[in-house]
Amino acid sequence: MIISNCRLLQGVLICVLCLSGCAKKTATAVPEEGSATELPRPIDVEQAIKDEAFDQGTIEVEPLLVTRRLQSLAREGGAFVLPVSLAATAEGGVYVSDNNGKSIHYCPPQSASITTLLPQKGQAPLAWPNTIQLSGNSIFVSDNDGIKVFDRQGSFQKLVRSYFGVNHFAVHNDGNIYLNPLFSDSKSSNPLIVKLNSDGSLMGEYGKRLNNASNKGLEDKAFVCVSDKYIFAVFRHRPLIQIYDIGGALVREVTISHPIFLKLAALSHDEKFVHPQQSMFRLPEYIAGASLVSDRLLVLLNLPQPEIVELDFDGKEISRFRGAKLASPTIYMGFDARLIGDNYHFWTIIGDTKNLMALLEMTGSKR
Amino acid sequence: MNNQNASRKYTLVLLISVGLAGFAFVLSHRQALQDKLHLRTTQRSSTGAHSYSPNIFVGVLNSMDERGELKNIHDLAGHSSSGRAVVVFFSSVSTSCPSGKLLSIVKNSAEQGQQVGYTILLPGTFSQSDVLNLKTNLRVSIPVELADPLVTREWLTLDQRYGAEVVNGTVILVDDKKVLSVVQGIEETTTFLEELN
Numbered sequence: 362m363i364i365s366n367c368r369l370l371q372g373v374l375i376c377v378l379c380l381s382g383c384a385k386k387t388a389t390a391v392p393e394e395g396s397a398t399e400l401p402r403p404i405d406v407e408q409a410i411k412d413e414a415f416d417q418g419t420i421e422v423e424p425l426l427v428t429r430r431l432q433s434l435a436r437e438g439g440a441f442v443l444p445v446s447l448a449a450t451a452e453g454g455v456y457v458s459d460n461n462g463k464s465i466h467y468c469p470p471q472s473a474s475i476t477t478l479l480p481q482k483g484q485a486p487l488a489w490p491n492t493i494q495l496s497g498n499s500i501f502v503s504d505n506d507g508i509k510v511f512d513r514q515g516s517f518q519k520l521v522r523s524y525f526g527v528n529h530f531a532v533h534n535d536g537n538i539y540l541n542p543l544f545s546d547s548k549s550s551n552p553l554i555v556k557l558n559s560d561g562s563l564m565g566e567y568g569k570r571l572n573n574a575s576n577k578g579l580e581d582k583a584f585v586c587v588s589d590k591y592i593f594a595v596f597r598h599r600p601l602i603q604i605y606d607i608g609g610a611l612v613r614e615v616t617i618s619h620p621i622f623l624k625l626a627a628l629s630h631d632e633k634f635v636h637p638q639q640s641m642f643r644l645p646e647y648i649a650g651a652s653l654v655s656d657r658l659l660v661l662l663n664l665p666q667p668e669i670v671e672l673d674f675d676g677k678e679i680s681r682f683r684g685a686k687l688a689s690p691t692i693y694m695g696f697d698a699r700l701i702g703d704n705y706h707f708w709t710i711i712g713d714t715k716n717l718m719a720l721l722e723m724t725g726s727k728r
Numbered sequence: 729m730n731n732q733n734a735s736r737k738y739t740l741v742l743l744i745s746v747g748l749a750g751f752a753f754v755l756s757h758r759q760a761l762q763d764k765l766h767l768r769t770t771q772r773s774s775t776g777a778h779s780y781s782p783n784i785f786v787g788v789l790n791s792m793d794e795r796g797e798l799k800n801i802h803d804l805a806g807h808s809s810s811g812r813a814v815v816v817f818f819s820s821v822s823t824s825c826p827s828g829k830l831l832s833i834v835k836n837s838a839e840q841g842q843q844v845g846y847t848i849l850l851p852g853t854f855s856q857s858d859v860l861n862l863k864t865n866l867r868v869s870i871p872v873e874l875a876d877p878l879v880t881r882e883w884l885t886l887d888q889r890y891g892a893e894v895v896n897g898t899v900i901l902v903d904d905k906k907v908l909s910v911v912q913g914i915e916e917t918t919t920f921l922e923e924l925n
């Protein structure tokens with residue numbers, strides 16, 4: 362069970378999560394077993410990297426414009442308790458999973474309204490929901506019980522019990538689920554990604570983990586995207602993308618670059634950063650989310666300003682979008698992208714120093 | 729009259745003495761009895777509303793046994809050559825949780841202990857697809873069964889009352905149609921299975 366309490370601590374949004382049992386949370390820091398952790402964005406990153414460094418990049422960028430900011434906090438009578446993941450429809454509607462709210466919210470396109478979809482009585486209640494994805498007319502949400510499937514109105518359809526702890530997953534058009542699992546042990550045989558059929562039965566394994574026992578597998582946490590030909594593992598704590606073919610062979614690795622990433626890499630070797638407390642360790646977070654749009658991979662970097670890299674499937678960078686710096690420090694929870702007309706639309710949930718969580722919609726022109 | 733009063737006083741003192749002696753006996757042997765049955769101190773549930781200990785699980789199983797409702801469990805023991813069976817009650821398993829680690833311990837123990845039958849029991853509310861997924865996905869070669877409706881009912885009642893997180897992963901040893909031991913948790917189960925093998 363999670364007892365979660367978001368509070369202001371030294372001007373930083375810190376979510377204190379007491380983990381007991383098997384509660385799932387998006388985490389940038391991992392506690393030793395049985396202890397609490399502080400989440401999600403370490404202030405030390407902000408202190409270690411100077412703001413001006415963000416303006417020193419030589420990469421040409423396209424502007425990102427904020428077109429919608431939807432703030433709806435439960436404590437102010439709104440909908441969001443702790444939104445952690447989102448998925449967008451082709452039209453620009455957004456489904457949001459709310460971890461502590463144990464619910465799914467729907468935000469229609471270009472609207473300030475939010476509808477909360479609560480499972481009907483007698484149906485499977487959400488147990489600390491996390492990653493949310495859309496496929497066909499169904500909503501897929503991972504929680505402590507497995508992956509629950511609902512229709513777009515929120516009616517429960519089925520529970521997929523795979524018994525894998527879920528960091529992130531994607532659903533292919535054919536119904537198969539590609540999942541980056543979490544393991545409490547560091548066995549070399551543990552796969553980076555597993556392929557499950559629609560009933561949750563293991564159909565294949567992809568990739569190798571670093572299995573670094575000293576950081577409880579943080580380096581192996583990856584966002585998963587899947588196209589007809591490829592499976593993408595976009596690592597949260599490494600500026601790296603691994604692209605596998607559908608047969609499971611590693612096709613190529615792509616490194617995401619940013620001037621600030623060198624400083625983040627240095628933090629990985631800073632004992633004070635990695636072990637801020639005796640019972641805690643963490644790693645810098647490079648990437649905050651990934652999404653496929655047609656034949657493009659869009660990657661949200663974890664920076665004080667929203668910055669999104671557009672890549673083709675060969676790993677070549679096509680363009681880069683950058684927005685204005687947000688209130689510092691900022692956390693990103695969830696990411697999705699869609700092409701509507703000639704513009705990319707991007708969605709993420711941001712938290713800022715005032716402990717505010719808001720759904721942010723941004724647009725950028727596709728070249 | 730005086731004699732009657734003296735007799736009443738004597739009886740009263742005698743009763744109190746016997747009562748105190750009995751109480752002292754129970755107290756002094758309580759730990760030994762608990763150790764013998766592998767029972768441990770109570771645990772506080774996450775809500776704090778009710779405390780749970782494995783002997784509550786024993787109590788429920790024994791009551792069911794008296795009513796002849798444990799046929800499902802006894803049949804599992806009957807399948808092993810020694811008539812002994814280790815049954816693990818999992819209402820949830822995840823590779824990222826202690827339950828995943830516990831499953832690995834049970835799997836390893838089953839590979840070494842050929843004389844004792846091992847079974848993973850899932851609630852009857854799970855499906856055959858759930859059984860298959862556990863065996864396939866986590867490479868479980870020991871039998872995985874669904875609990876019958878009676879066991880499921882009592883099990884889920886315990887889950888509801890004390891919290892699934894404290895009941896999940898309960899391990900019992902059945903021998904000669906009797907529930908001999910109930911253990912919980914990774915450390916306790918590891919020790920118990922090592923001693924068993």
